[in-house]
Amino acid sequence: MGVFASTDDPGSNGHEQVVFCQDKQSGLKAIIGIYSTALGPALGGTRFYPYASEEAALADVLDLSRGMAYKNALAGLDLGGGKAVIWGDPEQLKSEALLRAYGRFVESLGGRYYTACDVGTYVADMDVIARETRYVTGRSVEHGGAGDSSILTAWGVFQGMRAAAEHTWGTPSLAGRRVGVAGLGKVGKYLTGHLVEDGAEVVATDVNPKALEWARATYPQVTLVDDGAALAAADIDVYAPCALGGALNDDTVPALRAKVVAGAANNQLAHPGIEKVLADRGILYTPDYVVNAGGVIQVADEIEGFNFDRAKLRATKIFDTTREILRLADDEGVPPAVAADRLAERRMAEIGRLRTIRLG
Ligand SMILES: NC(=O)c1ccc[n+]([C@@H]2O[C@H](COP(=O)([O-])OP(=O)(O)OC[C@H]3O[C@@H](n4cnc5c(N)ncnc54)[C@H](O)[C@@H]3O)[C@@H](O)[C@H]2O)c1
Numbered sequence: 001m002g003v004f005a006s007t008d009d010p011g012s013n014g015h016e017q018v019v020f021c022q023d024k025q026s027g028l029k030a031i032i033g034i035y036s037t038a039l040g041p042a043l044g045g046t047r048f049y050p051y052a053s054e055e056a057a058l059a060d061v062l063d064l065s066r067g068m069a070y071k072n073a074l075a076g077l078d079l080g081g082g083k084a085v086i087w088g089d090p091e092q093l094k095s096e097a098l099l100r101a102y103g104r105f106v107e108s109l110g111g112r113y114y115t116a117c118d119v120g121t122y123v124a125d126m127d128v129i130a131r132e133t134r135y136v137t138g139r140s141v142e143h144g145g146a147g148d149s150s151i152l153t154a155w156g157v158f159q160g161m162r163a164a165a166e167h168t169w170g171t172p173s174l175a176g177r178r179v180g181v182a183g184l185g186k187v188g189k190y191l192t193g194h195l196v197e198d199g200a201e202v203v204a205t206d207v208n209p210k211a212l213e214w215a216r217a218t219y220p221q222v223t224l225v226d227d228g229a230a231l232a233a234a235d236i237d238v239y240a241p242c243a244l245g246g247a248l249n250d251d252t253v254p255a256l257r258a259k260v261v262a263g264a265a266n267n268q269l270a271h272p273g274i275e276k277v278l279a280d281r282g283i284l285y286t287p288d289y290v291v292n293a294g295g296v297i298q299v300a301d302e303i304e305g306f307n308f309d310r311a312k313l314r315a316t317k318i319f320d321t322t323r324e325i326l327r328l329a330d331d332e333g334v335p336p337a338v339a340a341d342r343l344a345e346r347r348m349a350e351i352g353r354l355r356t357i358r359l360g
Contacts, residue, residue: 015062019109023101027093028086030102031057033065034113035081038352041111042082043137043300044068045118046102046129048090061085064118067289068296073344074321075293076314077300082113090120099125103132111135116299123147137299146306149295153264154190156294156318158198160286161238161262163322168259168284172319175199180236180258182228183243184211187264187292191242192219205231206243232256239263241288246270248285253277262286275337286322287340293318 004014017034034042044065051057061083069081086093086102106115106129116138117126126139139145161179166172179195181188181204188204192215195202202222206212215222225231232239232252239258241247245267253274261268261283268288269275278285294315301311321343329339 015065017112018058018062019105021102021105023098026095026098026101027088028098028101029054029057029088030084030086030105031061032084032105032109032113033061033082034109035062035065035083036069036348036352037080037112038069038348038355039073039080040078041114041135042068042080043072043077043114043116043296044081044083045116045138046084046086046121047118048086048088048094048120050089051085051087054087057085057087069348070341070344071289071293071296072300073347074290074325074340075297075300076317076321077297079114079300083118084113084115086120094125096128099128100132103129103136106135107133109135114303116296117149137302139302144302144306146298146302146308146311148186149298150186151190152294152298152311152315153292154187154194154294155312156297156315157187157191157240157242157262157264157291158194159294159316159319160291160322161240161260163319163326164260164262164284164286165238166323167326173198174238177201177237178203178235179238179240180204180231180234181240181242182231182247182263183241183265184208184215185242188240188242189214189218191240191264192222196221200238203231203234203236228252229255241265241268248274248278250274253281253283256281256283258283260284260286262291263288264292266292269337275335279335284326285336287325287337290322290325290340291318 015035019032021030064083065081068083072079072081114135123140126136127143130136130139141147162172178201184206192202204222205225233255236258238260241263248268249270297314298311325336325340329336
């Protein structure tokens, strides 16, 4: 994807702004991508990653910032889409000076971009960045932040799953359904709790033995299977990818017996076109960026002064949004992923347009 509007990507208006930031002394090399501020300041996390090249870092930030515009639009936030990458190995490069230098670049954008955590950056890093900029979320509770965003991410995924259950079986409940949770990390653990409480039968897997130990000790009724492939092919009603991206690929999709897919992992569709294969197999896929928006809803709430109950109420609305997307998909005869994109684009256009009404 390029920076400027391109005719071969009809969903793209191009990026509004892409900023390259360098501080030689601390070793900072960052790129901040602002895809759209149509709905408000751009919000999206900072990924700290040892990309193979500058081109790879740029391609990732452009892809991710565009994704955030769509996610924030459907989450009902008054926020646009942006993202940043810091190019390098966080294990070797991360320092107070580097993070603060980065914070100064974020501040220099005057509030057009708010940052947050992503792969390679943590709540404690946001606290350091916050010493140089006001435009940072995902800080610790001690610093007025929202803390661990996986709590509302899991809650939102559960709401999206309930909407998919209603669409498929007529009741917004997972009671009596077999749900496969792939990945018992921060989100997978909370999700398992919601599912057990709702009366679902949970089947799960994780590559980390500690996560499996946690499941045995906390929820002995959960059935554990060997690996992701076994889980995807298991006799389950719902498949919830909660580990890495690309969970829905040419191997897993043909093997899936589940009728519904709803999970927290980002970028679940391994390649374009796989959503069509899911639809053709009669599997209802709830788009990942819709159902996993609870985390961004949680950190976005910090901008107003964090209030957990208010943020939870917003994350609960993922139920209504998922329901609307599934209806639109049926009405327009397109996969839910396409319906979600259309709805996001509609909100960006309709609400973004209001700024053309001059205010005195
Ligand atoms: N935490 C959030 O607020 C949030 C928000 C939006 C999206 N997400 C996405 O949700 C997913 C989970 O996030 P998390 O915060 O729980 O991460 P996490 O790192 O805490 O958990 C991921 C878990 O998946 C396991 N795992 C890794 N590879 C696996 C495999 N091949 N098979 C089975 N298990 C495997 C890991 O051992 C780990 O326990 C990620 O894709 C993340 O990007 C998270």
